Amino acid sequence: MMQKSALNVSKIREDFPILRRKINGNKALIYLDNAATTQKPHSVINAISDYYMNYNSNIHRAVHQLAEEATVAYEMTREKIAKFINARSPNEIIFTRNATEAINLVSYSWARRNIGKGDVIVITEIEHHSNIVPWQILGDEKAAKLEYLRVDDRGYLSFQDYERYLQSNKVKLVSVSQMSNVLGTIIPIEQMIKMAHDKGIQVLIDGAQSVPHMPVNVQKMDCDFMAFSAHKMLGPTGVGVLYVKEEILEKMSPFIGGGDMIKEVHKDRTVYNDLPYKFEAGTPNIADVIGFGAAIDYLQAIGMNAVREHEIEMTKYAIKSLERVKGVTIYGPSNENHRGAVISFNIGDIHPHDLATLMNDQGIAIRSGHHCAQVLMDRLDLSATSRASFYIYNTKQEIDMFIDALERARKVFRI
Amino acid sequence: MMQKSALNVSKIREDFPILRRKINGNKALIYLDNAATTQKPHSVINAISDYYMNYNSNIHRAVHQLAEEATVAYEMTREKIAKFINARSPNEIIFTRNATEAINLVSYSWARRNIGKGDVIVITEIEHHSNIVPWQILGDEKAAKLEYLRVDDRGYLSFQDYERYLQSNKVKLVSVSQMSNVLGTIIPIEQMIKMAHDKGIQVLIDGAQSVPHMPVNVQKMDCDFMAFSAHKMLGPTGVGVLYVKEEILEKMSPFIGGGDMIKEVHKDRTVYNDLPYKFEAGTPNIADVIGFGAAIDYLQAIGMNAVREHEIEMTKYAIKSLERVKGVTIYGPSNENHRGAVISFNIGDIHPHDLATLMNDQGIAIRSGHHCAQVLMDRLDLSATSRASFYIYNTKQEIDMFIDALERARKVFRI
Amino acid sequence: MSDDIYREIILDHYRNPRNKGKLTDADVTIHDSNPLCGDEIDIHLKVEEDKIKDIKFEGRGCAISQASASMLTEMILNKPLSSVKNITKDDILENIGLMNLGPARIKCALLSLKVLKLGMVKYYSDRDPVAAKQVRDDSKLY
Amino acid sequence: MSDDIYREIILDHYRNPRNKGKLTDADVTIHDSNPLCGDEIDIHLKVEEDKIKDIKFEGRGCAISQASASMLTEMILNKPLSSVKNITKDDILENIGLMNLGPARIKCALLSLKVLKLGMVKYYSDRDPVAAKQVRDDSKLY
Numbered sequence A, B: 001m002m003q004k005s006a007l008n009v010s011k012i013r014e015d016f017p018i019l020r021r022k023i024n025g026n027k028a029l030i031y032l033d034n035a036a037t038t039q040k041p042h043s044v045i046n047a048i049s050d051y052y053m054n055y056n057s058n059i060h061r062a063v064h065q066l067a068e069e070a071t072v073a074y075e076m077t078r079e080k081i082a083k084f085i086n087a088r089s090p091n092e093i094i095f096t097r098n099a100t101e102a103i104n105l106v107s108y109s110w111a112r113r114n115i116g117k118g119d120v121i122v123i124t125e126i127e128h129h130s131n132i133v134p135w136q137i138l139g140d141e142k143a144a145k146l147e148y149l150r151v152d153d154r155g156y157l158s159f160q161d162y163e164r165y166l167q168s169n170k171v172k173l174v175s176v177s178q179m180s181n182v183l184g185t186i187i188p189i190e191q192m193i194k195m196a197h198d199k200g201i202q203v204l205i206d207g208a209q210s211v212p213h214m215p216v217n218v219q220k221m222d223c224d225f226m227a228f229s230a231h232k233m234l235g236p237t238g239v240g241v242l243y244v245k246e247e248i249l250e251k252m253s254p255f256i257g258g259g260d261m262i263k264e265v266h267k268d269r270t271v272y273n274d275l276p277y278k279f280e281a282g283t284p285n286i287a288d289v290i291g292f293g294a295a296i297d298y299l300q301a302i303g304m305n306a307v308r309e310h311e312i313e314m315t316k317y318a319i320k321s322l323e324r325v326k327g328v329t330i331y332g333p334s335n336e337n338h339r340g341a342v343i344s345f346n347i348g349d350i351h352p353h354d355l356a357t358l359m360n361d362q363g364i365a366i367r368s369g370h371h372c373a374q375v376l377m378d379r380l381d382l383s384a385t386s387r388a389s390f391y392i393y394n395t396k397q398e399i400d401m402f403i404d405a406l407e408r409a410r411k412v413f414r415i
Numbered sequence C, D: 001m002s003d004d005i006y007r008e009i010i011l012d013h014y015r016n017p018r019n020k021g022k023l024t025d026a027d028v029t030i031h032d033s034n035p036l037c038g039d040e041i042d043i044h045l046k047v048e049e050d051k052i053k054d055i056k057f058e059g060r061g062c063a064i065s066q067a068s069a070s071m072l073t074e075m076i077l078n079k080p081l082s083s084v085k086n087i088t089k090d091d092i093l094e095n096i097g098l099m100n101l102g103p104a105r106i107k108c109a110l111l112s113l114k115v116l117k118l119g120m121v122k123y124y125s126d127r128d129p130v131a132a133k134q135v136r137d138d139s140k141l142y
């Protein structure tokens, strides 16, 4: 068979040790839960071990050799990320624990000062809980209102709604996910950002699903804030990123108080540190930030255009294959160019949870449940879906085996 | 020479790969910056790699094999920590990024609801910035007052001050470090906690320096909150712990909102998850929590009493040796039973920063500066000190070499 | 292999749940959900002379959680509270014949028991605080 | 090896700083500190006819930061602002004769330059906004 893939997947697979894992004794692992977290290449795992084995030290505050090496490596990742998303400066990159904390940082440090009684925050029905709950909490505290842009069954947004809210002159923040983690729908955020900016409204982009899977350019899209997680893009757990435009960041009040985010502390007053350190308190997750640097290197070497192309190809093949299985309902856009490689579906009356258990028998890891998007599930009148999501190391053969396992599950459930 | 050490240090040293590191070409690393962060044994580094190589997965929400294994391993660490500090239940253990975030969690989730205008928070002059800045921020926000218990030159607290504040009936929280990270002074917190509780006042213990170095029993000391960091006790960076008494935790409002900390999310309301998950939002730092489990195992196997004994021995020897160097001033208690293995000192007019550079020439890593304790530095009228701090892998020979390097520095500075 | 989880009897209770519905004259109604998957169970209890006089459940979720709820209602209908109070995790797993579930799926199987226990805590809370406390402590175990 | 850092001249400037003190009639006074070690520098500038007519500094910190500040004052006294404005990191390191400092210690050496630049931003801010912006952008580089 001709290799016409955008990526050299068989070469890539060699870099991921977990893909040699067997499940249930002898089944090769087929990992299709990439929207939840991705696997890690050797280079990332080694970067972490190498740090601990050779130059582990606290950073920023010491002058000994280990501290200097660790500080340089840590700050290097900040520069790599700035380049990766095309930020103007590394000072616009703040490290958090995960995308969730990044969104909360905006809610504590920016929104609490800029959103008051009667103001409106606009989000959408496709949001992940991480982009809902912080705004509910803020709304309760400040008597601000949270409005949800409606989506149709495929996850396409209502721009009519959006315009109507923007016209009200009460909106202070728009916060949307660039890609749905359930339906895969890619949201036309450039247009949304432009419309908000025309009204002087700030926009936060939840890039947790987009940044790992497609080229993202913060200057081009012109968002004010963007949040994403290392662990969804080959990096370690425990590291998230908040990008903030420098002129906004300069005016934000601190979030977590403590060491490293200060310049001078006196009994009755404190001078905060320069950007971005003002927003990183206490000993950072040094090892994993360094590990994340290796993940960025890996993705840069492949190229994000090629990643996106591979995923379009996989999505197209998976949708085509799924459509042939009796009783399957697929959610989200049918056009693979409008979506990421995240496919939610149901099959007959098999509950997704039960399906996941049966898939696991065959070594196949898929996700089931509400995917931290219960508002969307309510909207679609579903209590749960099954979800298969792909990344750079997945193959068409794996999709074939996934389909075989589905057929097998139908038999067990006698449908 | 007779081996009369509490620990088999030469055997322990084999477990720490970084101790084979050479500095400046050929100098063996002598790592005396343990109060900042400690080195990691093979078992911790391997636990992290093993996770990524064999069962990396998001946790709590999936049913496939990897997710189950990862969830079990993650929750196992929670149980280990509960045992390690003798908490009543693993539900009292919340994972944060570091001790700093743990203290901030108390300030956001508990103090913001329980401390108001005119109320008083009592801390001490020895506190780390992480136990000062959050209370300054809270104080500004709520018009509450922050009072500092005075310490004498050795770091011993004024109990007279303390009683006076407690009598005022305005104190709502006492927050103190169990061990100074500059002077090493061990604070008699059991007595302080009892006095506060007699008045119905809650107490937070900053255990960042104590938990790694001595047996700590939260039920016995009866603190309400305790914060500490994995990276200061052989564990990875990126993990902190907040212990909270369950009956207090049950009444605390959430801090970071998002996935995993919820049970149900609807457009207009959210039901939060059971304890302790309500306080852990988004994808946790799974790998490092699992790595921390291996660190706890390592310390348990040695025994915290033996750790403490070894450090007393090292401290005694170091103080005796330092006293013989011309021009040296040592800060903190002279009785090694009143202090941890953290020794701050100065020598002549050599600035600590310059001293650290000269020590580094000899492969010796010490810390210099204000140690994130500028209030204490102001109190002692110092702008900086040098600090050597020891852990389980340090030896008396290393102290001898440290003293030799000090003598050498004196010559360079012609004093 | 999980084929033996999805035996005929489980699929039957899943597709034809017993005692499904509401009780309008319930003494206690209680709701809980499994944050893992969003499975939900409501239980309605009618107590008379310290016996479970009637029980109905509503819910949505996987075959294991729904079949387990259905089988639980059959198990305790007309049973004295004193014995219902002491039903354990293992009793349930034995009742549904699934002793080898992993840690995630076991939560599905036990959701209805958790809801039942929370209901009993509610029922006892005014009537018998000691029993309420005992049941509450038990219900924390899963 | 760092022995050559602590040459006689550095120790001399450290122990006998030039132009140390205050200026009561300064046009600009500016303060900054290095969060790394707590080193502090204040610079007082007196400008006349676009020249640094007088300069004094106060400070506390390591030999490198204090000697570097002392040497900087000597370097720019009586120099025109136009040339002072363009002083670079490398000019300073050359001036003090320390081209091989690591990333942490380099901050010590450059603290006084940072303070000087911040002072010039302040000085220019009303008088020449374009120059103020240029100096501000430069001063972000360290």
Ligand SMILES: Cc1ncc(COP(=O)(O)O)c(C=O)c1O
Pocket: A259, A281, A282, A283, A284, B035, B036, B098, B099, B100, B101, B128, B130, B131, B177, B179, B180, B181, B206, B208, B209, B229, B240, B372
């Ligand atoms: C006494 C004390 N408290 C708090 C901290 C903060 O710990 P972390 O930086 O891990 O948050 C430290 C460590 O620097 C410390 O020594």
Ligand SMILES: Cc1ncc(COP(=O)(O)O)c(C=O)c1O
Pocket: A035, A036, A098, A099, A100, A101, A128, A130, A131, A177, A179, A180, A181, A206, A208, A209, A229, A240, A372, B259, B281, B282, B283, B284
């Ligand atoms: C769209 C979206 N936003 C936010 C998150 C939260 O990411 P994290 O759990 O890493 O904080 C996720 C991942 O679960 C996501 O898919």
